[in-house]
Amino acid sequence: MIKLNLSLADATWLRQFKKQAEPLQWQDTLPDSHKNDADFVTLWADWLKAAKELNPEPKATEERSKWELNDLAKNKLDSARQEVSQLTRKAKRLTDRWTLLENSKKLKTATDALKRLTLAVYGDENNSDGTIEKAKVFKGGPGGSRDATCRGNLASNKATSIAGALLCLCAKGNTATEVEKPCAAFPAASTAWQANGDNSNYVFQNLMKTCPKPRQQH
Numbered sequence: 271m272i273k274l275n276l277s278l279a280d281a282t283w284l285r286q287f288k289k290q291a292e293p294l295q296w297q298d299t300l301p302d303s304h305k306n307d308a309d310f311v312t313l314w315a316d317w318l319k320a321a322k323e324l325n326p327e328p329k330a331t332e333e334r335s336k337w338e339l340n341d342l343a344k345n346k347l348d349s350a351r352q353e354v355s356q357l358t359r360k361a362k363r364l365t366d367r368w369t370l371l372e373n374s375k376k377l378k379t380a381t382d383a384l385k386r387l388t389l390a391v392y393g394d395e396n397n398s399d400g401t402i403e404k405a406k407v408f409k410g411g412p413g414g415s416r417d418a419t420c421r422g423n424l425a426s427n428k429a430t431s432i433a434g435a436l437l438c439l440c441a442k443g444n445t446a447t448e449v450e451k452p453c454a455a456f457p458a459a460s461t462a463w464q465a466n467g468d469n470s471n472y473v474f475q476n477l478m479k480t481c482p483k484p485r486q487q488h
Contacts, residue, residue, distance in 0.1 A: 271354070271357060271358050271361050272313075272316045272317065272319075272320045272358060272362075273320045273323060273324060273333050274333060274334075274337060274354055274358075275317075275320070275354050275355055275358040276317060276320040276321055276324055276330070276333075277324055277330040277331075277333035277334045278334065278339070278347070278350065278351040278354055278355075279351070284321060286301065286304075287317065287318055287321040288321075294325075296318065296321075296322065297318070298318065300314045309359055312359075312362055312363075312366070313358070313359070313362055316362070389431075390431065390432055391431060391432045391433055392406065392407060392431060392432075392433055393406035393407045393408075393430065393431035393433070393434065394406045400475075400478075401471050401475070402433045402470055402471045402474050403471070404467035404468070404470045404471075406431070407429075407430075407431040407433045407434040407437070407470065407474075408428040408429060408430070408431075408434050408467065409427075409428045409429075409430045410428060411428075411467070412428060412465075412466060412467030412470070413428060414465060414466065415465050416438070416443060416445075416463075416465060419438065419465075419467065420438035433474055436474065436477060437463060437470060437473060437474060437477070440477055441462075441463035441473050441474075441477065442460060442461065442462045442463060442473075443462060443463065444462035444463060444464055444465060445465075461473055461476060
């Protein structure tokens with residue numbers, strides 16, 4: 271539609287897309303004279319692209335021939351030019367609205383995915399700072415001992431979040447019968463995890479310090 275619109279434009283109107291004709295130099299930025307014109311602001315980049323594709327002139331003639339418009343009488347050509355111009359603007363507005371809608375859907379999908387991931391890790395889909403609350407990372411809160419907190423069948427297990435599972439598997443115990451050493455031999459992970467879970471966030475943050483940092487992709 272954009273190319274058809276440009277192929278019907280007169281030579282005077284098309285000159286605004288060129289800084290100069292010989293040697294050819296395109297007007298790649300919107301002229302100041304059109305910066306307050308909503309149609310030009312919206313369509314300039316598309317019009318410019320079409321103008322380049324239709325240069326030199328025989329290409330515009332070829333484009334019009336696809337629509338059998340080369341043999342129209344002048345009054346009918348003027349009418350066709352006006353109708354195509356209006357349709358181009360309407361089509362552009364609809365396309366932009368569709369793109370905005372699709373982008374909002376993608377954003378919603380990405381936001382929903384992030385919330386599901388955050389819920390799985392922290393037991394709280396609105397967690398934004400990486401800290402944990404014992405009542406959220408453990409279903410119903412932690413038990414009175416590591417066994418009570420970390421063991422049980424699928425239905426009764428309290429460690430329903432990834433953060434809770436990491437504490438159960440990797441945190442140093444605070445009694446002789448519990449885990450004597452944390453997963454990693456880092457000083458940061460050497461603090462014992464209290465049976466009532468009161469220091470869960472402190473121990474968890476120290477465990478996170480032992481994780482390798484993600485590498486940047488080049």
